[in-house]
Amino acid sequence: MAEQMATTPDYNYDYGNDSTNKSIHSNQAESPEHCKDAACVITVLFNVILFVLGIFGNGAVIWITGFKMNKSVNTTWYLSLALSDFIFCATLFLTVDYMVKNSWTFGLFMCKFSSFAMTLNMYSSIFILAIISMDRCITVKFPVWAQNQRTVQKAYVVVVLVWIMSSLLSIPPAKFREILDITTRVICYNNYENHQKTIVLLRFTFGFCIPFMTIFTCYSVLISKLRTNQISKSTKPYKIMSILIASFFICWLPYQILSVLELGRSEHSDAFKTAQQVSAALASANSCLNPFLYAFMAKDLKKKCYSFLSKIESAIDEETRTAFRATSITNSVDHRNSTAI
Template sequence: MDVTDSTFDYDDVLEEIVSHTKNKSHVDLHPQHCREAACVITVIFNVIIFLLGITGNGAVIWITGFKMKKSVNTTWYLSLALSDFIFCATLPFTIDNIVKKSWIFGLFMCKFTAFVMTLNMYSSIFILVIISVDRCITVKFPVWAQNQRTVQKASLVVVLAWFMSSLLSIPPAKFRDITNATTVICYNNFEGHHKTVVFIRFTFGFLIPFLTIFTCYSILIGKLRANQMSKSTKPYKIMTLLIVTFFICWLPFQIVSVLEVDRHGHEYDHVFHTALQVSATLACANSFLNPFLYAFMAKDLKKKCYSFLSKIESAIDEETRSAFRATSITNTMDNRLSTSV
């Protein structure tokens, strides 16, 4: 399901309700106010995600885009921050929808928010895959990486990743629709293509990226151990945290998404509805966590907590320098091995 299938506005639940209770009054479908505890908590979390996401990702964009020297690593992290920032910028529409239990922004924005939120999911995971492959190539083929890793090529790869993300985000937007009842609802009208949409999202948004990242990590760990570079694994902590956090945030959403396919035709289940809310909230929380992971990974966290922007810059800059060190060490060791042979 696209990121807005259950993202805070009860889209999947509303779709079930619309298909089974078309003739019921809008009062039955939508209480006039967000009164229940789950709804209030969801709104609060949305506001927090919006404020922290805009602030944190905005800081990363400013630092990596304007303050730091352009490099391959800053290109990756700038793209990741842009993806999260765009997603967070659409949250006010979702928050308004939760509070009012009604969509007032028209069909275009209904489709557009679905497109943007799905774009965030795909672009984030694709960039994390690119980072993993880049690290693997840097360690496995240090000489080639030193000659071929350029900012221009990295930028081209990012553009291709965003292009693929845009293509995969079209179907969720296409099947987005609104009702014409007294209370307008923005929901998913899959027209019999629900399983196809879920299959595509699970395959390209989770399964293939997971297998790719797992393979890269296996190769990376094997190479580091073979070269006795275990002490040089610290530069990969940021990458590891980003990837682990992404999968922790998105795995419950993907599981509920698959289970949701079989929910159509059944009566409304409050427990399942709660699962949709929780998994969607956790998935969207990933969009504001990345900048704080940069900061917390800085060496001097305990000593310089007051300098949040400096931490983000130092963490990313350390990642860049360490990548070059890892390349140099691997290259040196490979040369020694070839000489001894």
């Protein structure tokens, strides 16, 4: 059959890229082997841990930012991040089931949706991080404008636009997702045909390069301005954002690089396949990291009296208060400078 089939191991189906493999039918038609080897067992356990931690952690952030804290621009950003991560983590049980059974049992729609959820998570997360960086930069660089124009309603509009754009960019990978019934098993795979290069370059450009340049530029301006005016006594909120951004790039950079390197390859060495599996697991891990980064960056980490949820709320609330204080102080400094001329 002339279709292009996935050569990536099935238990990494959410991240596999495709190359021509006409022998897949004969190879895969054998009786499916359940998850017995060490690599598969470790991957299953890792995904189960991510599922539990991701659902609990992101669910906690959604509850805190959506229902417990006062609505603000900052809580809107973090609520969007948590929703994106929560949706992806909720689909991890599909991955676990597929790895254990070595057969896809959820139909074509869920096969496509699993790919859509992963890509949506990637785009929406990096877009929101880029927007947060721009928001910080504008707040510090143009405090008067930010104080008058920076509203929760406008933040909601921006978030909606981000999700619409992320959804549109996530449709092409899902479109090429297919299932194939081979005697004793069903596989869920990517059938990019001749569009793999377009999909990979689109993802690398909009899901990595452009957001990276935006974040780098904003943080360069932000750091320069903060050092000049010394407008913020607490640097913790900026450390939180820096760590969130760093964790995203650390988790996603290997996957993006390997996706580009795979273009044009017809065969994959065992080392390359292992690297793909590790990069896929690392990309998945990013979806459950953020809530714990909030907690560990909050005040009084070493004191046992504070609960996990209190730490998350403290971290987000501190950033909100510091951003407001930075705007007010910068506004005051600019006002004094203008009256002294």
